[in-house]
Amino acid sequence: MRAFAILAVAASVLTSSGCGYNRMQSQDEQINAAWAEVLNQYQRRADLIPNLVETVRAFAEQERAVLTGVTEARARASSIQATPELLDDPQAFSRFQAAQGELSGALSRLLVTVERYPELQSDQNFRDLQSQLEGTENRIAVSRNRYIEAVRQYNTTIRSFPANLTAMLFDYEPKPTFAPENEAEISTPPRVDFSDPDTAGAG
16 A cells, blocks of 8 residues: 555655756756766866976975875865765765865975976976866866756755655655865966066067
Protein backbone atom coordinates (compact mmCIF):
# COMPACT_ATOMS: atom_id res chain seq x y z
CA MET A 1 0.00 0.00 0.00
CA ARG A 2 2.83 2.38 0.82
CA ALA A 3 4.43 1.80 -2.57
CA PHE A 4 1.07 2.45 -4.23
CA ALA A 5 0.70 5.69 -2.29
CA ILE A 6 4.16 6.85 -3.39
CA LEU A 7 3.33 6.07 -7.01
CA ALA A 8 0.06 7.97 -6.69
CA VAL A 9 1.86 11.02 -5.30
CA ALA A 10 4.48 10.79 -8.05
CA ALA A 11 1.80 10.65 -10.73
CA SER A 12 0.01 13.59 -9.21
CA VAL A 13 3.15 15.70 -9.03
CA LEU A 14 4.36 14.87 -12.53
CA THR A 15 1.00 15.54 -14.16
CA SER A 16 0.69 18.96 -12.57
CA SER A 17 1.71 21.83 -14.82
CA GLY A 18 4.01 23.32 -12.19
CA CYS A 19 5.85 20.18 -11.10
CA GLY A 20 9.17 21.68 -12.23
CA TYR A 21 10.78 18.39 -13.23
CA ASN A 22 11.82 19.49 -16.70
CA ARG A 23 13.08 22.81 -15.36
CA MET A 24 15.20 21.02 -12.75
CA GLN A 25 16.66 18.77 -15.42
CA SER A 26 17.53 21.75 -17.59
CA GLN A 27 19.02 23.73 -14.71
CA ASP A 28 21.03 20.73 -13.56
CA GLU A 29 22.54 20.48 -17.03
CA GLN A 30 23.35 24.20 -16.93
CA ILE A 31 25.14 23.72 -13.62
CA ASN A 32 27.19 20.85 -15.02
CA ALA A 33 28.16 22.91 -18.07
CA ALA A 34 29.08 25.91 -15.93
CA TRP A 35 31.09 23.70 -13.58
CA ALA A 36 32.99 22.14 -16.49
CA GLU A 37 34.00 25.63 -17.61
CA VAL A 38 35.16 26.53 -14.08
CA LEU A 39 37.34 23.42 -14.05
CA ASN A 40 38.63 24.19 -17.53
CA GLN A 41 39.81 27.65 -16.50
CA TYR A 42 41.35 26.43 -13.23
CA GLN A 43 43.20 23.78 -15.22
CA ARG A 44 44.40 26.41 -17.67
CA ARG A 45 45.83 28.38 -14.75
CA ALA A 46 47.46 25.27 -13.30
CA ASP A 47 49.09 24.55 -16.66
CA LEU A 48 50.61 28.04 -16.76
CA ILE A 49 52.17 27.84 -13.30
CA PRO A 50 55.16 25.51 -13.99
CA ASN A 51 56.44 27.78 -16.77
CA LEU A 52 55.80 30.84 -14.63
CA VAL A 53 57.71 29.36 -11.69
CA GLU A 54 60.65 28.33 -13.88
CA THR A 55 60.81 31.76 -15.51
CA VAL A 56 60.82 33.50 -12.14
CA ARG A 57 63.38 31.01 -10.80
CA ALA A 58 65.79 31.94 -13.59
CA PHE A 59 65.85 35.55 -12.37
CA ALA A 60 65.10 35.12 -8.67
CA GLU A 61 66.48 31.81 -7.45
CA GLN A 62 66.71 33.26 -3.94
CA GLU A 63 62.90 33.38 -3.69
CA ARG A 64 62.80 29.66 -3.03
CA ALA A 65 60.18 29.76 -0.29
CA VAL A 66 57.69 31.62 -2.49
CA LEU A 67 58.38 29.41 -5.49
CA THR A 68 58.02 26.26 -3.39
CA GLY A 69 54.78 27.59 -1.92
CA VAL A 70 53.25 28.01 -5.37
CA THR A 71 54.41 24.60 -6.54
CA GLU A 72 53.07 22.83 -3.45
CA ALA A 73 49.75 24.71 -3.55
CA ARG A 74 49.34 23.74 -7.20
CA ALA A 75 50.03 20.09 -6.35
CA ARG A 76 47.41 20.11 -3.58
CA ALA A 77 44.81 21.77 -5.80
CA SER A 78 45.51 19.34 -8.63
CA SER A 79 45.25 16.32 -6.33
CA ILE A 80 41.51 16.85 -5.77
CA GLN A 81 39.42 14.86 -8.23
CA ALA A 82 36.91 17.47 -9.40
CA THR A 83 34.34 15.09 -10.86
CA PRO A 84 30.67 16.00 -11.42
CA GLU A 85 29.88 14.01 -8.26
CA LEU A 86 31.75 16.64 -6.27
CA LEU A 87 28.75 18.92 -6.82
CA ASP A 88 26.67 16.57 -4.67
CA ASP A 89 29.14 16.67 -1.79
CA PRO A 90 29.31 20.07 -0.05
CA GLN A 91 32.32 19.04 2.05
CA ALA A 92 34.29 17.92 -1.00
CA PHE A 93 33.30 21.12 -2.78
CA SER A 94 34.53 23.12 0.21
CA ARG A 95 37.89 21.31 0.11
CA PHE A 96 38.18 22.04 -3.61
CA GLN A 97 37.41 25.72 -3.05
CA ALA A 98 39.90 25.94 -0.17
CA ALA A 99 42.66 24.36 -2.27
CA GLN A 100 42.03 26.74 -5.17
CA GLY A 101 41.96 29.66 -2.73
CA GLU A 102 45.29 28.55 -1.29
CA LEU A 103 46.74 28.41 -4.79
CA SER A 104 45.40 31.89 -5.56
CA GLY A 105 47.06 33.21 -2.40
CA ALA A 106 50.39 31.56 -3.18
CA LEU A 107 50.29 32.85 -6.73
CA SER A 108 49.50 36.38 -5.54
CA ARG A 109 52.51 36.29 -3.20
CA LEU A 110 54.71 35.20 -6.09
CA LEU A 111 53.47 38.02 -8.29
CA VAL A 112 54.11 40.59 -5.56
CA THR A 113 57.64 39.23 -5.20
CA VAL A 114 58.24 39.72 -8.91
CA GLU A 115 57.88 43.49 -8.49
CA ARG A 116 61.36 43.53 -6.93
CA TYR A 117 62.95 42.26 -10.15
CA PRO A 118 62.69 44.76 -13.02
CA GLU A 119 64.88 42.58 -15.25
CA LEU A 120 62.32 39.80 -14.90
CA GLN A 121 59.46 42.16 -15.66
CA SER A 122 61.16 43.13 -18.92
CA ASP A 123 61.67 39.49 -20.00
CA GLN A 124 59.49 38.68 -23.01
CA ASN A 125 58.74 35.14 -21.90
CA PHE A 126 57.54 36.44 -18.54
CA ARG A 127 55.42 39.11 -20.21
CA ASP A 128 53.77 36.46 -22.39
CA LEU A 129 53.00 34.36 -19.31
CA GLN A 130 51.75 37.47 -17.52
CA SER A 131 49.31 38.19 -20.35
CA GLN A 132 48.06 34.60 -20.42
CA LEU A 133 47.65 34.54 -16.65
CA GLU A 134 45.76 37.81 -16.62
CA GLY A 135 43.35 36.50 -19.27
CA THR A 136 42.92 33.24 -17.38
CA GLU A 137 42.15 35.00 -14.09
CA ASN A 138 39.47 37.01 -15.89
CA ARG A 139 37.99 33.84 -17.38
CA ILE A 140 38.02 32.18 -13.96
CA ALA A 141 36.04 35.10 -12.53
CA VAL A 142 33.49 34.96 -15.37
CA SER A 143 33.07 31.18 -15.22
CA ARG A 144 32.66 31.19 -11.45
CA ASN A 145 30.00 33.87 -11.68
CA ARG A 146 28.12 31.84 -14.28
CA TYR A 147 28.29 28.79 -12.04
CA ILE A 148 27.05 30.78 -9.05
CA GLU A 149 24.07 32.07 -11.05
CA ALA A 150 23.22 28.61 -12.39
CA VAL A 151 23.27 27.18 -8.86
CA ARG A 152 21.18 30.08 -7.54
CA GLN A 153 18.46 29.42 -10.11
CA TYR A 154 18.47 25.68 -9.48
CA ASN A 155 18.44 25.99 -5.68
CA THR A 156 15.59 28.49 -5.88
CA THR A 157 13.59 26.09 -8.05
CA ILE A 158 13.92 23.06 -5.80
CA ARG A 159 12.89 25.10 -2.76
CA SER A 160 9.81 26.65 -4.38
CA PHE A 161 6.34 25.13 -4.21
CA PRO A 162 5.19 22.95 -5.92
CA ALA A 163 8.54 22.11 -7.50
CA ASN A 164 9.92 21.30 -4.06
CA LEU A 165 7.58 18.28 -3.97
CA THR A 166 9.15 16.98 -7.17
CA ALA A 167 12.60 17.67 -5.75
CA MET A 168 11.82 15.64 -2.64
CA LEU A 169 10.35 12.83 -4.70
CA PHE A 170 13.41 12.52 -6.93
CA ASP A 171 16.01 13.40 -4.28
CA TYR A 172 17.12 16.66 -5.84
CA GLU A 173 19.37 18.34 -3.29
CA PRO A 174 20.73 21.91 -3.17
CA LYS A 175 24.05 22.33 -4.98
CA PRO A 176 27.05 23.89 -3.24
CA THR A 177 28.37 27.22 -4.44
CA PHE A 178 31.35 29.46 -3.80
CA ALA A 179 31.26 31.00 -0.34
CA PRO A 180 30.09 34.63 0.04
CA GLU A 181 33.43 35.70 1.50
CA ASN A 182 35.00 34.97 -1.89
CA GLU A 183 32.63 37.17 -3.89
CA ALA A 184 35.08 40.10 -3.93
CA GLU A 185 37.73 37.78 -5.32
CA ILE A 186 35.26 36.44 -7.88
CA SER A 187 34.28 39.86 -9.18
CA THR A 188 37.80 41.36 -8.97
CA PRO A 189 40.46 39.05 -10.38
CA PRO A 190 44.03 39.48 -9.05
CA ARG A 191 45.92 42.30 -10.72
CA VAL A 192 48.93 40.93 -12.56
CA ASP A 193 50.01 43.99 -14.53
CA PHE A 194 53.69 44.62 -13.89
CA SER A 195 54.14 47.40 -16.45
CA ASP A 196 56.63 50.07 -15.47
CA PRO A 197 54.47 52.93 -14.10
CA ASP A 198 56.82 55.41 -15.76
CA THR A 199 56.24 53.91 -19.19
CA ALA A 200 52.74 52.40 -18.89
CA GLY A 201 51.13 55.23 -20.78
CA ALA A 202 53.95 55.85 -23.22
CA GLY A 203 53.45 55.61 -26.94
